[in-house]
Amino acid sequence: xxxxxxxxxxxxxxxxxxxxxxxxxxxxxxxxxxxxxxxxxxxxxxxxxxxxxxxxxxxxxxxxxxxxxxxxxxxxxxxxxxxxxxxxxxxxxxxxxxxxxxxxxxxxxxxxxxxxxxxxxxxxxxxxxxxxxxxxxxxxxxxxxxxxxxxxxxxxxxxxxxxxxxxxxxxxxxxxxxxxxxxxxxxxxxxxxxxxxxxxxxxxxxxxxxxxxxxxxxxxxxxxxxxxxxxxxxxxxxxxxxxxxxxxxxxxxxxxxxxxxxxxxxxxxxxxxxxxxxxxxxxxxxxxxxxxxxxxxxxxxxxxxxxxxxxxxxxxxxxxxxxxxxxxxxxxxxxxxxxxxxxxxxxxxxxxxxxxxxxxxxxxxxxxxxxxxxxxxxxxxxxxxxxxxxxxxxxxxxxxxxxxxxxxxxxxxxxxxxxxxxxxxxxxxxxxxxxxxxxxxxxxxxxxxxxxxxxxxxxxxxxxxxxxxxxxxxxxxxxxxxx
Amino acid sequence: xxxxxxxxxxxxxxxxxxxxxxxxxxxxxxxxxxxxxxxxxxxxxxxxxxxxxxxxxxxxxxxxxxxxxxxxxxxxxxxxxxxxxxxxxxxxxxxxxxxxxxxxxxxxxxxxxxxxxxxxxxxxxxxxxxxxxxxxxxxxxxxxxxxxxxxxxxxxxxxxxxxxxxxxxxxxxxxxxxxxxxxxxxxxxxxxxxxxxxxxxxxxxxxxxxxxxxxxxxxxxxxxxxxxxxxxxxxxxxxxxxxxxxxxxxxxxxxxxxxxxxxxxxxxxxxxxxxxxxxxxxxxxxxxxxxxxxxxxxxxxxxxxxxxxxxxxxxxxxxxxxxxxxxxxxxxxxxxxxxxxxxxxxxxxxxxxxxxxxxxxxxxxxxxxxxxxxxxxxxxxxxxxxxxxxxxxxxxxxxxxxxxxxxxxxxxxxxxxxxxxxxxxxxxxxxxxxxxxxxxxxxxxxxxxxxxxxxxxxxxxxxxxxxx
Numbered sequence: 018x019x020x021x022x023x024x025x026x027x028x029x030x031x032x033x034x035x036x037x038x039x040x041x042x043x044x045x046x047x048x049x050x051x052x053x054x055x056x057x058x059x060x061x062x063x064x065x066x067x068x069x070x071x072x073x074x075x076x077x078x079x080x081x082x083x084x085x086x087x088x089x090x091x092x093x094x095x096x097x098x099x100x101x102x103x104x105x106x107x108x109x110x111x112x113x114x115x116x117x118x119x120x121x122x123x124x125x126x127x128x129x130x131x132x133x134x135x136x137x138x139x140x141x142x143x144x145x146x147x148x149x150x151x152x153x154x155x156x157x158x159x160x161x162x163x164x165x166x167x168x169x170x171x172x173x174x175x176x177x178x179x180x181x182x183x184x185x186x187x188x189x190x191x192x193x194x195x196x197x198x199x200x201x202x203x204x205x206x207x208x209x210x211x212x213x214x215x216x217x218x219x220x221x222x223x224x225x226x227x228x229x230x231x232x233x234x235x236x237x238x239x240x241x242x243x244x245x246x247x248x249x250x251x252x253x254x255x256x257x258x259x260x261x262x263x264x265x266x267x268x269x270x271x272x273x274x275x276x277x278x279x280x281x282x283x284x285x286x287x288x289x290x291x292x293x294x295x296x297x298x299x300x301x302x303x304x305x306x307x308x309x310x311x312x313x314x315x316x317x318x319x320x321x322x323x324x325x326x327x328x329x330x331x332x333x334x335x336x337x338x339x340x341x342x343x344x345x346x347x348x349x350x351x352x353x354x355x356x357x358x359x360x361x362x363x364x365x366x367x368x369x370x371x372x373x374x375x376x377x378x379x380x381x382x383x384x385x386x387x388x389x390x391x392x393x394x395x396x397x398x399x400x401x402x403x404x405x406x407x408x409x410x411x412x413x414x415x416x417x418x419x420x421x422x423x424x425x426x427x428x429x430x431x432x433x434x435x436x437x438x439x440x441x442x443x444x445x446x447x448x449x450x451x452x453x454x455x456x457x458x459x460x461x462x463x464x465x466x467x468x469x470x471x472x473x474x475x476x477x478x479x480x481x482x483x484x485x486x487x488x489x490x491x492x493x494x495x496x497x498x499x500x
Numbered sequence: 501x502x503x504x505x506x507x508x509x510x511x512x513x514x515x516x517x518x519x520x521x522x523x524x525x526x527x528x529x530x531x532x533x534x535x536x537x538x539x540x541x542x543x544x545x546x547x548x549x550x551x552x553x554x555x556x557x558x559x560x561x562x563x564x565x566x567x568x569x570x571x572x573x574x575x576x577x578x579x580x581x582x583x584x585x586x587x588x589x590x591x592x593x594x595x596x597x598x599x600x601x602x603x604x605x606x607x608x609x610x611x612x613x614x615x616x617x618x619x620x621x622x623x624x625x626x627x628x629x630x631x632x633x634x635x636x637x638x639x640x641x642x643x644x645x646x647x648x649x650x651x652x653x654x655x656x657x658x659x660x661x662x663x664x665x666x667x668x669x670x671x672x673x674x675x676x677x678x679x680x681x682x683x684x685x686x687x688x689x690x691x692x693x694x695x696x697x698x699x700x701x702x703x704x705x706x707x708x709x710x711x712x713x714x715x716x717x718x719x720x721x722x723x724x725x726x727x728x729x730x731x732x733x734x735x736x737x738x739x740x741x742x743x744x745x746x747x748x749x750x751x752x753x754x755x756x757x758x759x760x761x762x763x764x765x766x767x768x769x770x771x772x773x774x775x776x777x778x779x780x781x782x783x784x785x786x787x788x789x790x791x792x793x794x795x796x797x798x799x800x801x802x803x804x805x806x807x808x809x810x811x812x813x814x815x816x817x818x819x820x821x822x823x824x825x826x827x828x829x830x831x832x833x834x835x836x837x838x839x840x841x842x843x844x845x846x847x848x849x850x851x852x853x854x855x856x857x858x859x860x861x862x863x864x865x866x867x868x869x870x871x872x873x874x875x876x877x878x879x880x881x882x883x884x885x886x887x888x889x890x891x892x893x894x895x896x897x898x899x900x901x902x903x904x905x906x907x908x909x910x911x912x913x914x915x916x917x918x919x920x921x922x923x924x925x926x927x928x929x930x931x932x933x934x935x936x937x938x939x940x941x942x943x944x945x946x947x948x949x950x951x952x953x954x955x956x957x958x959x960x961x962x963x964x965x966x967x968x
Contacts, residue, residue: 036931043924047917054910054957061909088908200906209904276900287903410903418905422892429885465874 034106042100049096053087060086060226094204101197108190118183118437124175125166126441126457136468137457138475142482145444148454149174151485152442155477159470161440174442182437182461188428195421202414212286212407214239215294219262223409233284235263240270242405244291255291257405283411290406295354297321297338300361301398304333307391316397319363327392330368333376337362340401344381356401365390436462440474454478547601550594551615555649557587558622562642566854568635577635581626584638587645588622595619607675610836611652618648620683628687632875636865640690640851647843651836670897677890682950684883685918689947691876692940698869699937703856704777704789707796710852711774714799714845718767720959721838722760726822730755731763733814735821736834743834754819754828762806769795769802770845793856800849807842814838837959873936876943877929884922891915914953921946 032038056079057070067076067085076085083090123130131137142148149165149172156163156176163176210223210231219238223231240258247253254274261269261281271279278287300319304327306312312328319325324334341352342360349360362384363376377385378396387393440458447453456475460467564580567573595615598606606612625641628634696706724732732753735744744752773795780788814835818827832839855862866872894915899905906912925942928934934942 036927040924040927043920043927047920050913050917053908054913058908088913278900278903285903287901289902408903412899412904415899415905419896422895425888426885426892429888433881433885 030106030110033103034110036107039103039107042096042103045096046100049087049093052084053093056084056087058086058088060089097197097200101194104190104193108187112187115183115187119180122175122177122180122439124164124441125168125171125173126443131443131445131455131457134457134459136459136471137455138471139445139447140454140456140475140479140482142444142452142454143486144452145172147485148444148452148482149442151481152454152456152478155474155481156440156442158477158481159474161438161474163440163442172444174440176440176442178438179431179435180437182431182435185428185431185435189425189432192421192424192428195424196418199414199417199419199421202417203412204414207410207412207414209408209410211289212237212409213404214242214257214407215402215404216241219260235261235268235281237286237407238262238267239405242291242403252291255288255405257288257291257407259286259407283413285410285412287408287410288405289408292404292406293340293354293356294402294404295340295351295356296402297335297361298400298402299398300335300338300396300400303395303397305393305395307393311391324366327365331365331391332368333363333365333392333394335361335363342381344383347383349381349384356399359399359401361396363394365392367391433462436460436467438467438470440471547594547597550590550597551649551652553590554587554594554618555646557583557590558618558642558645558649561587561638562646565636565638565642568639577629577638580638580642581629584622584626584642588619588626591615591619591622605672605676607672607679613675613679614648614652616679617683618645618652620679621645621648621686624683624687633867634691634694634875636862637690639854643847647840647847651839670893670900674890674893674897677886677893681883681886681890682954684879684886685922685947685950688876688879688883688943691872691879692943692947694866695869695872695876695940696937696944697855697859697862698866698872699940701937703859704780704792706852706855707773707789707792708777710848711770711777711796713848714770714803715767715774717841717845718763718770720956721841722763722767724753724838725760725763726755728757729759729761729764730757731759732756733830733838734834735828736831737829744828752821752823752828754821754830756813756817756819756830759809759813762809766799766802766806769799770849773799796849796852800846800853803842803846803849807846810835810838810842837955840955869936873939876940880922880925880943880946884919884926887915887919887922891919910957911953914949914957918946918949918953921949 057067059067062070071079079085083092087093126134140148142151152174153163153165156174161176161178163174166173166175208225208231210225212220212223214220214237216239219236221233221236223233225231238260240260242257243255244252245254245256256272256274258272259270259279260267261279269279269281273279273286273288275288278285280286297320302317302319303314304317305314306328312331315327317325317327317333319333319335321335321338324332326332337360339349339351339360339362340354340356341358343350343352343358352358360381361378363378365374365376366372374390375384375386376390376394377387378394380387438458438460440456443455443457445453445455456471456478458467458471458474561580561583564576564583568576568580595606598612598615602608602612606615621641622645625638625645628637721731726732732755735752735754737744773792776788776792776795780786780792811832814830815832816829818829820826821828867875891912894912895905898907898912921942925934925939925946928942929939
């Protein structure tokens with residue numbers, strides 16, 4: 018009984034850290050993510066469309082199981098957490114072994130190791146020292162730095178390159194965890210919302226996607242917004258001049274455009290939309306009196322509900338602005354908020370006569386009494402209100418995500434393109450009693466390229482040995498001549 | 501066009517060495533016609549002309565590669581290679597011209613993406629041929645390049661100003677990486693298929709694979725099947741050369757009558773070889789395989805018929821819509837995915853026939869199975885980091901444009917799925933020592949996911965990536 022208590026956690030650990038579990042979890046992630054792209058998702062689709070797409074029973078089932086919002090469902094988050102745990106377990110399980118490679122390189126190979134190593138060669142030498150120094154020179158020639166390993170009974174050479182490669186997989190796994198961490202932080206503490214401003218106004222109330230409002234500790238003021246278009250009328254650039262106001266003081270200012278947000282205290286403001294509010298800003302008119310005695314021709318500017326005197330007796334007030342009007346069944350309606358087909362309603366009042374005349378521009382039959390007005394109005398310029406739509410987001414976890422991405426790029430480079438190469442050179446006596454130089458090597462990846470390199474190293478050592486022995490053969494000859 | 505080239509390749513291959521002369525003369529003739537046009541217009545190095553030259557050379561190369569595939573005459577390869585080089589040079593000119601005119605790298609519209617894709621494909625073909633000695637690869641890639649260039653002729657090609665969200669360097673980084681990654685995945689798929697040939701996988705298993713693929717293609721097309729046998733296609737605004745939108749992101753579909761029934765008929769025809777194969781497997785009756793091969797032949801004819809009818813009816817015509825009153829025009833340009841799916845189906849079946857008839861030649865000419873296994877793995881080792889960086893660049897761009905680095909929109913999710921599939925492959929390969937057949941299946945499956953991410957998501961699922 019006690020045994021099973023002890024082995025159960027051990028078993029769980031084994032399962033969690035196995036590659037099989039990892040691959041199964043990956044497959045589960047794939048299946049559920051794919052389901053989340055095929056089944057309509059609540060956050061993106063209108064509730065009405067959802068009801069149209071599925072039968073009530075089906076929709077209830079999908080809602081209960083969380084399949085209509087897969088990526089925020091608890092079980093999906095749990096799956097991602099399980100993946101993280103699996104990555105951690107697998108890394109912890111394998112890390113000590115790799116760390117041993119990394120921290121305490123195996124420098125002087127024993128007999129058993131030498132026999133088992135697949136990539137090796139033996140070169141005939143005259144004496145140990147000559148062989149080792151030839152190997153040293155040869156290794157240097159192909160770009161390997163080597164060190165002499167001194168043991169009580171032997172000398173040998175050890176050389177290696179890119180030991181960091183042993184750690185690469187752990188770098189990648191750690192980077193993945195960093196990305197997950199960032200995602201979790203943002204899911205818990207991040208938020209996204211929308212802010213609509215017209216020039217001259219400021220606000221600190223952000224509409225959150227869920228329908229609530231969030232108050233941020235500073236306000237954003239819009240000092241202007243606008244659009245530039247290409248010759249064909251399609252939008253080229255939307256811009257907004259924004260200022261950050263904190264405790265009544267302007268602390269920051271920036272003109273933002275799409276792809277270049279304003280960031281203040283971790284809150285980012287993105288240019289996301291732009292448009293006309295459908296409200297009147299200013300209407301400029303040329304005014305001509307019918308009877309020249311009552312007044313003079315002039316240019317006036319009207320804003321909504323602000324009377325302007327035309328002469329001592331007459332005033333005009335703009336009471337209605339309809340950006341896109343249509344007349345139907347004896348009523349005037351606004352079709353949309355886009356300024357496509359605008360109409361204005363003004364009331365011209367004469368105090369003495371106590372008479373008010375409805376003037377419509379353009380003259381709408383049945384409503385306008387333009388002929389009765391003592392003045393003729395000619396529209397000159399119409400300025401309507403603009404608004405800028407700002408996407409607001411706070412993602413405190415994103416730095417962890419970007420750090421993870423950079424780390425992953427580095428890790429993957431090491432995983433795929435850098436291999437840990439080790440070479441050993443040991444002088445040995447073979448079965449027939451000859452002095453031999455044993456050369457062996459391994460690489461943790463890209464083995465075929467390494468085999469070629471290994472052959473080059475062996476050939477280089479042989480070449481070096483041959484030239485040395487040729488020199489050695491020449492020296493006595495020279496001495497003999499002198500003698 | 502591609503079909504015609506293939507047919508020509510076949511017909512002339514029968515006459516052996518006359519092929520090179522024939523193709524050479526065709527190229528000369530087409531260039532002469534083009535030259536007359538140029539003299540008339542007075543503008544030699546326009547993008548359209550360069551693209552036309554690229555098409556002519558690619559078509560020539562395609563014919564020669566196919567001729568090589570069918571007859572096994574090795575001298576064709578040299579000429580095919582030369583023709584590919586010429587095509588690539590013209591294509592490079594077109595890309596450079598485009599880049600210069602637009603002032604941004606050519607990745608902003610479907611037209612520009614195809615332009616870059618074809619360029620990458622041709623370059624990779626030459627690299628695979630020269631560096632890895634995979635000589636027959638042009639048989640697969642050149643027809644794809646031809647289809648790409650032909651599709652480009654149908655799409656809106658004027659330099660279009662970028663809408664604000666697309667004015668970002670990160671977009672270019674993202675798309676370039678996507679192109680490279682997908683091209684590497686495509687290459688690993690082709691190599692895995694070659695491995696399966698060299699690994700002595702049975703020819704009838706390939707029959708099953710191509711049949712499943714084709715059935716999938718027609719099933720996907722038939723998701724647009726409309727009542728009374730119609731087929732829905734997107735309406736096309738000929739004046740502005742763009743799709744008609746009902747509202748933001750909602751496209752207007754028109755129904756071409758009767759075309760749906762034809763597609764159902766062809767679905768039945770392409771399902772027949774698969775059914776026969778399964779039947780043969782169950783009954784252990786090899787005679788049925790021969791019948792299945794004949795059924796493939798019939799299905800190719802019917803598929804060609806479907807393609808011809810689709811082209812004739814969707815090229816231009818006015819059709820009713822269920823969502824709006826009146827008749828609306830459509831054009832081939834409105835249905836690039838249906839068109840490529842139809843061509844892709846025919847192409848896959850033709851490749852099967854090539855294998856059926858010329859298996860021994862192929863086995864002789866391809867590198868050994870061990871080499872192919874290793875090269876496949878190496879290609880994925882290149883593709884995976886590119887996929888990773890592509891996703892990262894996309895996330896960074898989304899963060900700058902929309903204020904969020906991950907939205908779980910279908911394209912994003914499928915990119916992540918692709919990444920996971922290849923991650924699983926690498927784990928199995930590195931720690932479990934997965935080799936050979938299983939690894940090859942994995943590579944093939946991975947590419948299927950890539951294709952779904954690239955085409956399927958845009959065609960079948962809703963999302964933000966409307967322009968790609």
